[in-house]
Amino acid sequence: MKSFWKTWGVVIVSGVLIIAALLTGADITGSATAPFGLPDVLMIAAAVVAGYQIVWSAIQALRIKMISIDLLVSVAAIGAMFLGNWWEAAAVTFLFAIGGALEKATLNRTRKALSDLVDSAPETATRLNDDGSTETVELWELIPGDTVLVKNGQQVPVDGRVISGHGGVDEAQITGESVPAEKAEGSEVFAGTWLRSGVLRIEALGIGADSTLAKIIHRVEDAQDDKAKTQTFMEKFSKYYTPGVMVAALIAGLITMNVELALTLLVIGCPGALVISIPVSIVAGIGRSAKDGVLIKGGEYLETAAKVDTVVVDKTGTLTNGRPELTDVEVLDPDYTDDEVLTLAARAETASEHPLAEAIIQGAHHRGLAVDMVDKAEPVTGKGIRAQVGGHTVAVGSADLLDVEVDPARILELNELGRTAMFVGVDGRAIGIVAVADTIRDDAPAAIKDLHDKGIRVVMATGDAERVAVNVAAELGVDEVRAELMPEDKLDIVKELQAEGRTVAMVGDGVNDTPALATADIGVAMGAAGSPAAIETADIALMADRLPRLPYALGLAQRTVRTMRVNIVIALATVAALLAGVLFGGVTMAIGMLVHQASVLLVIAIAMLLLRPTLKEDKDATGKLSTKDAAQEALTP
Structure with a gap:
């Protein structure tokens, strides 16, 4: 209630005084023949109540040698008072006070995403002591290494690692995910998230200011205060524009000897809508993106992101899952089924330490096949492995590993x-073939399509073999492939594209690709939750490991910049229309202020449209929920 009166108190008191003046017969025609009375006293009181803060702000600005909008309104209102036009003075100050209150309220509304993050910060935790007892403690009482107990329906108080337990955690405040993420032993959890099912014991790693939530809040605070290039230009423009309006009004008054005309020009020349149009759009855009798990470092990066026409993206872990998975099981001997071929291969691989072995074993597990350990095994360097399985010798590897000649044609086809x-x-005897590969992410095709729909070129840069990269690129439809690269080669690619005039x-991950990220016009870190280095390094940090968030972020940047441009046009058009109205007659000081404040409200309302949620569930190429989403959907209460 206190904050309400702080924002709206002056407006309410001034408005009541104006209504009282009108009810007691105040003259709003501008006639000076009526005798001075109670209605005039009430109008003067309304002007003083609404205008004293405006005059004080103008004086404060002059102390730092700045001619502000408040000075224009102050001169106009005081001039109207000297002319005896009490209604004009009261109307101008009252309408300007309304505009100021609405601006303040709107900016608070656009910053709601940040205030929600701040409000979501936990203050206490349930600490599990060595003797098995629990106690509720303030966060500052915790130290890294403490064990924290979180039950169903409670908030996770710290960043940490799950020691034991299982449950679904709502991470919307951190990653923007709409469904709970499944957590088990070894999983990462973040402060400010909520446990929706199960019980977790967590080792505290990041506490208070060291948590991911705190770093996000700090980053969003800085970003919303950061100025876009357009905003900086507008502020410089208004620095000269406002004195220019005063000089123009003075000249007009001297030429026409019409003081009221000069005062009216001061009012309609206020660049309020022009000045507020940019910051409110930036705050709204950055606030909306933060709520959806996309951190944009500031207004300048928001503007640059809107101009991006080329995206350079790594293959492994970004376009693909980043780990080998079983892709093919083929039968060469009719005496065996594909499940039998896979079971024998998986059992043999239980004795192997090769990275591909785990992919075969997991592939068997996913098919529900039993995979027992082998009796004994012999790895053959560069060829594969031989193992004793149920009294038989099972070999998994190259053609050279088998004791008989086999046609390698199918192997070569799969390799291609x-x-x-x-x-x-x-x-x-050769009984079958198994193949593994780093598979394409479910959400990658849809993300690439979204980028193409926005007119953005996609370049895949990878250190992987040319044939592998080309096949992945063909499946995804990327525009250009750069393969067999060293880390420093990515930097050269970025410079080459920039030399062509591209944005x-x-x-990248914010660490390994730091040179390329720093050189690019916009550096984007994917899956940045829990990685302070990624949050600090990147210009845009996608908190969730979701590729479709990339086109979403670039699209939001484009919408924000379009909103800024529309608001600038509205602001300039309003001033031009009012100027024409004054020159050709019919626009008074009060009408000018009314239209001016209406234009301020209009640009604010347009900027507020950016706060509408537009992020859709991340889909795969078939339009279904991605694999991870589908798995998490079962956890939704």
């Missing part, structure tokens, strides 16, 4: 598709 294929043999966004 970017897959690593291996023969499976039993007692020297380049580089997508």
Whole structure:
């Protein structure tokens, strides 16, 4: 209630005084023949109540040698008072006070995403002591390494690692995800999130200011205060524009000897809508993106992101899942089924430490096949592995590993598709083929399509083999492939594209690709939750490991810049229309202020449209929820 009166108190008191003056017969025609009385006293009181803060602000600005909008309104109102036009003085100050209150309220509304983050910061935690007892403590009492207990329906108080337990955690405040994320032993959790099912014991790692939530709040605070290039230009423009209006009004008054005309020109020349149009759009755009798990570092980066026409993106872990998975099981001997071929291969691989072995074993598990340990095994360097399985010798590897000649044509075909294929043999006889590969992410095709729909060119840069990169690129439809690269080569690609006149966004992890991220016009870190380095390094940090958030972020930047441009046109058009109205007659000081404040409200309302939620669920190429989303959907209460 206190904050309400602080914002609206002056407006309410002034408005009541104006209504009282009108009810007691105040003259609003500008006639000076009526005798001075109570209605005039009430109008003067209304002007003083609404105008004293405006005059004080103008004086404060003059002390730092700045001619502000408040000075224009102050001179106009005081001039109207000297002319005895009490209604004009009261109307101008009252309408300007309304505009100021609405601006303040609107900016508070656009900053709601930040205030929601601040309000979501936990203050206490349930600490689990060594003797098994629990106690509720303030966050500052915790130290890294403490064990925290979180039950169903409670808030996670710290960044940490799950020691034991299982549950679904609502991470919307951090990543913008709409469904709970499944957490089990070894999983990362973040302060400010909510446990929607289960019980977790968590080792505290990031506490208070060291938590991901605190770093996000700090970053959004800085970003919303950061100025876009357009805003900086407008502020410089108004620095000269406002004195220019005063000089023009003075000259007009001297030429026409019409003081009221000069005062009216002061009112209609206020660049209020022009000045507020940019910051309110930036605050709204950055606030909306933060709520959706996209951190944009500031107004300047928001503007630059809107110009991006080329995205350079790594393959492994960004366009693909970043780990090998079983892709093919083929039968060469009719005496065996594909499940039997896979089971034998998986059992043999239980004795292998090769990175591809786990992919085969997991592939068998996903099919519900039992994979027991082998009796004994012999890895053969560069060829594969031989193992004793149920009294038989099972070999998994190259053709050279088998004791008989086999046609390698199918193996070569799979290799050309970017897959690593291996023969499976039993007692020297080839019975099948298994293949593994780093598979494309479910959400990658839809993300690439969204980028193309926005007219953005996609360049895939990877250190992987040319044939693998080309196959992935063909499946995704990326525009250009750069393969077999060293880390420093990505930096050269960014520079080359910039030399062609392109505005380049580089997508990386914020650490390994730091040179390229720093050189690109916009550096984007994916899956930045829990990574302070990524949050600090990137110009845009996608908190969730979701590729479709990239086109969403660039699209939001484009919408924000379009909103800024529309608001600038409205502001300038309003001033031009009012000026024409004054020159050709019919626009008074009060009408000018009314229209001016209406234009301020209009540009604010347009900027507020950016706060509407537009982020859709991340879909795969078929339009279904991505694999991870589908798995999490079961956890939704």
